Amino acid sequence: xxxxxxxxxxxxxxxxxxxxxxxxxxxxxxxxxxxxxxxxxxxxxxxxxxxxxxxxxxxxxxxxxxxxxxxxxxxxxxxxxxxxxxxxxxxxxxxxxxxxxxxxxxxxxxxxxxxxxxxxxxxxxxxxxxxxxxxxxxxxxxxxxxxxxxxxxxxxxxxxxxxxxxxxxxxxxxxxxxxxxxxxxxxxxxxxxxxxxxxxxxxxxxxxxxxxxxxxxxxxxxxxxxxxxxxxxxxxxxxxxxxxxxxxxxxxxxxxxxxxxxxxxxxxxxxxxxxxxxxxxxxxxxxxxxxxxxxxxxxxxxxxxxxxxxxxxxxxxxxxxxxxxxxxxxxxxxxxxxxxxxxxxxxxxxxxxxxxxxxxxxxxxxxxxxxxxxxxxxxxxxxxxxxxxxxxxxxxxxxxx
Amino acid sequence: xxxxxxxxxxxxxxxxxxxxxxxxxxxxxxxxxxxxxxxxxxxxxxxxxxxxxxxxxxxxxxxxxxxxxxxxxxxxxxxxxxxxxxxxxxxxxxxxxxxxxxxxxxxxxxxxxxxxxxxxxxxxxxxxxxxxxxxxxxxxxxxxxxxxxxxxxxxxxxxxxxxxxxxxxxxxxxxxxxxxxxxxxxxxxxxxxxxxxxxxxxxxxxxxxxxxxxxxxxxxxxxxxxxxxxxxxxxxxxxxxxxxxxxxxxxxxxxxxxxxxxxxxxxxxxxxxxxxxxxxxxxxxxxxxxxxxxxxxxxxxxxxxxxxxxxxxxxxxxxxxxxxxxxxxxxxxxxxxxxxxxxxxxxxxxxxxxxxxxxxxxxxxxxxxxxxxxxxxxxxxxxxxxxxxxxxxxxxxxxxx
Numbered sequence: 147x148x149x150x151x152x153x154x155x156x157x158x159x160x161x162x163x164x165x166x167x168x169x170x171x172x173x174x175x176x177x178x179x180x181x182x183x184x185x186x187x188x189x190x191x192x193x194x195x196x197x198x199x200x201x202x203x204x205x206x207x208x209x210x211x212x213x214x215x216x217x218x219x220x221x222x223x224x225x226x227x228x229x230x231x232x233x234x235x236x237x238x239x240x241x242x243x244x245x246x247x248x249x250x251x252x253x254x255x256x257x258x259x260x261x262x263x264x265x266x267x268x269x270x271x272x273x274x275x276x277x278x279x280x281x282x283x284x285x286x287x288x289x290x291x292x293x294x295x296x297x298x299x300x301x302x303x304x305x306x307x308x309x310x311x312x313x314x315x316x317x318x319x320x321x322x323x324x325x326x327x328x329x330x331x332x333x334x335x336x337x338x339x340x341x342x343x344x345x346x347x348x349x350x351x352x353x354x355x356x357x358x359x360x361x362x363x364x365x366x367x368x369x370x371x372x373x374x375x376x377x378x379x380x381x382x383x384x385x386x387x388x389x390x391x392x393x394x395x396x397x398x399x400x401x402x403x404x405x406x407x408x409x410x411x412x413x414x415x416x417x418x419x420x421x422x423x424x425x426x427x428x429x430x431x432x433x434x435x436x437x438x439x440x441x442x443x444x445x446x447x448x449x450x451x452x453x454x455x456x457x458x459x460x461x462x463x464x465x466x467x468x469x470x471x472x473x474x475x476x477x478x479x480x481x482x483x484x485x486x487x488x489x490x491x492x493x494x495x496x497x498x499x500x501x502x503x504x505x506x507x508x509x510x511x512x513x514x515x516x517x518x519x520x521x522x523x524x525x526x527x528x529x530x531x532x533x534x535x536x537x538x539x540x541x542x543x544x545x546x547x
Numbered sequence: 548x549x550x551x552x553x554x555x556x557x558x559x560x561x562x563x564x565x566x567x568x569x570x571x572x573x574x575x576x577x578x579x580x581x582x583x584x585x586x587x588x589x590x591x592x593x594x595x596x597x598x599x600x601x602x603x604x605x606x607x608x609x610x611x612x613x614x615x616x617x618x619x620x621x622x623x624x625x626x627x628x629x630x631x632x633x634x635x636x637x638x639x640x641x642x643x644x645x646x647x648x649x650x651x652x653x654x655x656x657x658x659x660x661x662x663x664x665x666x667x668x669x670x671x672x673x674x675x676x677x678x679x680x681x682x683x684x685x686x687x688x689x690x691x692x693x694x695x696x697x698x699x700x701x702x703x704x705x706x707x708x709x710x711x712x713x714x715x716x717x718x719x720x721x722x723x724x725x726x727x728x729x730x731x732x733x734x735x736x737x738x739x740x741x742x743x744x745x746x747x748x749x750x751x752x753x754x755x756x757x758x759x760x761x762x763x764x765x766x767x768x769x770x771x772x773x774x775x776x777x778x779x780x781x782x783x784x785x786x787x788x789x790x791x792x793x794x795x796x797x798x799x800x801x802x803x804x805x806x807x808x809x810x811x812x813x814x815x816x817x818x819x820x821x822x823x824x825x826x827x828x829x830x831x832x833x834x835x836x837x838x839x840x841x842x843x844x845x846x847x848x849x850x851x852x853x854x855x856x857x858x859x860x861x862x863x864x865x866x867x868x869x870x871x872x873x874x875x876x877x878x879x880x881x882x883x884x885x886x887x888x889x890x891x892x893x894x895x896x897x898x899x900x901x902x903x904x905x906x907x908x909x910x911x912x913x914x915x916x917x918x919x920x921x922x923x924x925x926x927x928x929x930x931x932x933x934x935x936x937x938x939x940x941x942x943x944x945x946x947x948x
Contacts (some may be wrong), residue, residue, distance in 0.1 A: 171659075178744045182726070184923035191665040191921050192639065192658055193602070194826060195810060198741050201597050201819060203809035204796040205831075238593065256571070259595055264592040304799060325583070340599050343579045395605040408604035409596060418602055425595060432604075501588060520592050522585035 153301055156349035156356040159415065162298050162357060166389045168416050170194070175416055196412050206258070215253040224543035231536050235529075239518040241428040243436065244511060244544065248429070257511060262395060262409060262425040263518040266499025269410070270375045272398060274435060274458075277378050277440075278450035279397040279436025285385045288313060295381040298353075303361040304377055311365045312374045313483050314467055319361035321371045325500060331359070336371060339413045339423070351415040352376055368466045368481055372421040375484065379420035390418040391414040401446030402433040413483040424500065428516040435505050435514035438495070454483070459495055459509055461487035471527065471532055475534055492541055500524035506537050511544040556757040557750035560816065563699045563758060567790045569594070569817050576817055597813050607659070616654040625689055625944035632937050635697045636903060636930075639664055640919040642829040644837065645912060645945060649830070655714045663810060663826040664919040667900025670811070670825040671776045673799060673835060675859075675885025678714060678779050679843075679851035680798040686786045689714060696782040699754070704762040705778055712766045714884050717867055720762035722772045726901060726925040731921040732760070736774060740824070752816040753777055769867045769882055776885065791819040802847030803834040823900065829917045836906050838914035839896070855884070860896055860910060862888035872928065876935055893942055901907035901925035907938050912945040 154161040159175075168176055170190035181190035183198055190197065218228050221242070224233075229252070232240050238257045242250040253259050280286040280489055288310040293300050295309070307317045322330035336342040338355035349355040359373055365381070379390040386393050391410045399408055408430065411423035437444040442455035462482025472479045478489025488494040497505035503520025521529050557563040560576075569577055570590035582591035582598055591598065621631050622643065626632075630653070633641050639658045644653040654660050681687040687696070689711040694701050696710070708718045723731035737743040739756035750756040760774055780791040787794050792811045800809055809831065812824035836846040843856035863883025873880045878891025889895040898906035903920025916938055922930050 182742075182925075184921070187923075188637070188639070188921045191902070192662055194665050194812060195596060196600050196602050198812040198824075199600060200599050200810040200824075200826075201594070201790070201813045201817065202796075203792045203800045203811055203825070203827075204798055205803070205805040205808045207797070207801045235616070236589070239591070252582050261593055281798045308946045341579070341583075369835070389602070391602045391604045395603075396608070399606055400608045402606070404606040407606045409601040410604055411595060411599040412602045416602065423599075423601075424604070424606075425601075501592070520585070520589045522588075524583075530746070 154298060154354065156354035156358050157347070159350045159354070162351075162353035163352055165415060165417070166383055166387055166392075168196070168389070175414075185494060195409075196416060206260070210494065214255045215251065215259055216253045219250050220547040221250050221543050224546050225539055228540070228543075231539075235517075235532055235536060236519045236521050237517060238520055239428040239516070241432055241516045242513060242540065242544070243432040243516075244513040246436070247463065249513075249544075249547075250540075251428075253428075259429070260405065260427055262283075262427055264423075264425045264499075264503075265431060265497075265505070265518070266374075266422045266501060267372065268423050268431065268497035268499045268503045268505050269420060269546060270372075270484040271497030271505060272394060272424060273375050273378050273382075273420045274313060275434070275438075275450055275454075276382055276394050276397050277309070278454040278483060279395075280382060280385060282451045282454065286381060292381065295384045296377070297337075298357055299377070300452045302357050303359045303363045304356070306363045307365050309378070309381065312377050314462055314466070315368055315370055315374055315481055316363070316365050316463075317371070317374065318364040318367065318369055319359055319371050319373070321359060321373055322359070323370055323372065332372060339419045340411065341419070341423075351413045352417050352419065353380060353415060354538065356380065366466060368469055370469065370481075375421035376417075376419070378484075383417075389416065390420055394418075398434070398444075398449055399430075401444040401449055402430060402437070403445040404430040406430060423527065428518060431505050431516050432514045435497075435507050435516070439507055439509060439512060439514065456484045458483055458487070459493060459507070461489050461495070464489065471530070474527075475531065492538075494537075494541065495509065496537075502529065502533055504533065504537060508541045508544065513541070513544055555699060555755065557755035557759050558748070560751050560755070563752075563754035566754065566816060566818070567784055567788055567793075569597070569790070576815075578815075596810075597817060607661075610902055612654055615656045616652065616660055617654045620651050621948040622651050622941065622944050625947050626940055629941070632940075636918075636933055636937060637920045637922050638903075638918060639921055640829040640917070642917045643834055643917040643941065643945070644830075644833040644917075646914075647837070649948075650914075650945075651941075654829075660830070661807065661828055663807065663828055665824075665826045665900075666832060666898075666905075666906075666919070667823045667902060667904045668773065668776075669822060669832065669898035669900045669904050669906050670823050671773075672898030672906060673795060673825060674776050674779050674783075675714060676835070676839075676855075677783055677795050677798055678710070679855040679884060681783060681786060683760045683852045683855065685768075687782060693778060693782065696785045697778070699758055700778070700864040703758050704764045705757070706840065707764045707834045708766050710782065711778070713778050715863055715867070716769055716771055716775055716882055717766050717935075718762070718772070719765040719768065719770055719862075720760060720772050720774070722760060722762070722774055724771060724773065733773060740820045741812065742820070744825075752814045753818050753820065754781060754816060757781065767867060769870055771870065776822035777818075777820070779885075780819065784818075790817065791821055793825075795819075798837070799845075799850055800831075802845040802850055803831060803838070804846040805831040805834060807831060829919060830905050832917050833915045836898075836917070837909050840908055840910060840913060840915065859884055859886045859888070859906070860894060862890050862896070865890065873932070875928075876932065895938070895942065897938075903930065903934055905934065905938060909942045909945065912942065914942070916941055916944055
């Protein structure tokens with residue numbers, strides 16, 4: 147603890163530093179005004195997408211715009227309306243991996259199966275595994291306070307809670323996660339991260355935004371808050387000295403035998419949007435689910451300890467889970483280490499993102515289900531119910547085939 | 548011709564339209580304020596990198612930061628100092644493809660050979676091939692005036708010149724291509740394209756910037772101007788109804804048997820920065836050179852006609868080439884269809900980008916040389932001379948091995 151009490155100026159980019167440099171020896175973060183000049187150009191010419199938005203010039207012929215990919219196999223004998231249900235729930239891609247076999251695959255017209263898709267808050271589950279890997283290495287101690295790792299958060303709501311509280315979303319915080327309310331903190335968060343157009347006076351970047359968060363800081367009761375994940379990513383940077391996305395590559399993505407790189411949106415400081423900014427292919431996301439079912443082991447080696455993986459599948463603290471948006475569907479539900487645990491008799495666990503993103507694990511059939519969607523609304527009881535029903539129906543179909 | 552005489556307001560995004568939609572049926576361009584909502588989300592969740600900068604979570608383990616990749620093979624018997632020369636000229640990657648065999652490959656420490664690198668104005672040569680493919684299809688007639696395709700350019704310097712004049716950079720234009728002069732048009736161009744921080748009053752996007760260009764419009768003498776290439780890309784969009792980067796994929800990249808997608812920076816309107824915004828791997832860029840040496844044919848089919856490919860290798864109008872920055876090194880030099888033609892006895896032709904990017908063709912040894920660099924200066928006689936000497940030395944070494 148630092149005893150620091152003066153609030154940080156959220157418009158001062160230096161106030162929350164130091165942060166890992168974009169390239170070794172960089173004195174300052176390359177910016178739109180500096181990247182074309184030496185020495186920043188030595189980094190920027192290989193990483194321009196971090197500063198300027200880019201479009202993809204595909205190496206494969208564009209898919210026929212009018213045609214979906216539909217390979218639903220044996221599932222359709224149990225679920226004859228599966229394709230229609232996927233369409234009705236705005237599915238962009240859908241994949242079922244049973245053991246190591248892809249038993250069903252679907253993509254909407256115009257979306258190719260090898261294309262990346264934004265996974266929204268399923269990104270959190272990847273951050274959770276990254277933290278798990280660092281706990282396994284003894285580089286992070288979940289019992290320590292957040293401010294032991296990030297003293298700049300002294301004076302914020304994160305002054306007191308432990309890493310474990312943040313992992314399990316058990317910090318009482320003044321943060322309105324109402325995605326369609328322009329006054330909600332989640333929208334300020336978006337603007338700081340470059341997801342929405344900036345406004346005068348906005349925090350300069352995500353780090354600065356996190357220092358502005360206030361609340362009682364009471365711990366022990368579940369409160370979903372996207373800022374928690376970015377705090378974890380900041381801790382990841384502090385204990386490794388590397389940038390968040392580099393560590394996700396080193397500890398997770400490079401071990402998956404992934405078909406493609408993932409990408410993550412970055413803010414003005416180059417900080418990856420850990421809570422929601424990852425895009426990847428459905429197949430690669432299924433590989434993330436696979437390693438949890440496989441007790442923490444991926445093709446390229448162990449990612450998290452057996453204990454860490456099993457704890458996700460076992461579920462978290464049910465008493466702490468007072469959020470009726472989840473318990474109404476899953477009475478024994480819980481949340482642990484950035485995963486939603488249904489507590490149902492199948493033991494389903496999921497990474498969940500708004501607008502219908504799911505990385506759904508079904509231990510009973512040793513299967514992983516990925517669903518990428520673009521619901522017209524971010525997060526409503528009716529859409530959630532429809533999606534859960536569909537995922538459970540697929541699991542039951544897997545029992546029978 | 549339209550007879551339109553009122554100048555276009557470069558801050559009005561509608562003034563230069565219509566432009567190809569980012570997705571079928573989009574009523575307006577998705578923006579930072581709209582992409583999370585339906586229906587834009589159906590496109591944006593698969594293409595977020597077009598709106599928000601992204602970093603790569605690599606699927607491969609990070610390369611050892613301290614180690615370069617050096618596989619220079621038999622070339623070193625002829626050029627013992629090649630590796631040192633590559634280092635001294637700030638080389639990020641270097642590749643020699645002889646026939647279909649990679650005979651030399653190099654990358655600096657921290658840069659992987661399968662990584663993309665900004666190719667700057669070598670992007671122009673790819674645009675030239677794209678136009679060539681559309682000429683071959685009779686969708687573009689080089690003898691027609693630019694304003695036949697883009698009437699919004701009436702009243703600008705492009706009101707009069709033909710597509711051929713623009714392809715060959717033979718339009719007299721008030722455009723200062725001094726990369727380090729903040730008052731130069733090339734920097735306004737950068738700002739409109741999102742490459743530099745915007746200033747009050749800047750044109751809203753690249754299309755709008757192009758309408759602001761003035762000059763005598765006299766034709767027949769070479770004047771290098773990056774805006775010309777973006778005019779060609781605008782013509783590509785008008786004759787195809789598709790976005791520039793989609794057409795590059797369809798007509799060029801998808802035929803290369805490319806190892807990776809290329810990417811291109813996009814402006815606020817989603818318009819690809821055709822004149823300098825492409826990033827790709829050295830191996831894939833070599834495949835572009837290969838198809839020119841192979842009379843227009845790539846592994847996936849013909850890209851441009853035999854005539855178009857041969858015309859590049861034959862060189863352009865030497866009388867028009869009055870730029871002593873090129874003729875001092877290559878007295879018989881010329882520029883045609885977005886390629887630099889040395890006119891030397893080897894018949895070397897090159898795509899060239901600032902800070903040391905080259906896609907260099909050596910017909911005599913049926914070889915393609917790619918060099919990605921990050922010179923500390925964009926474009927000076929001494930760096931150009933050093934680079935040309937190195938490329939010619941490599942060609943002569945190829946004669947001997």
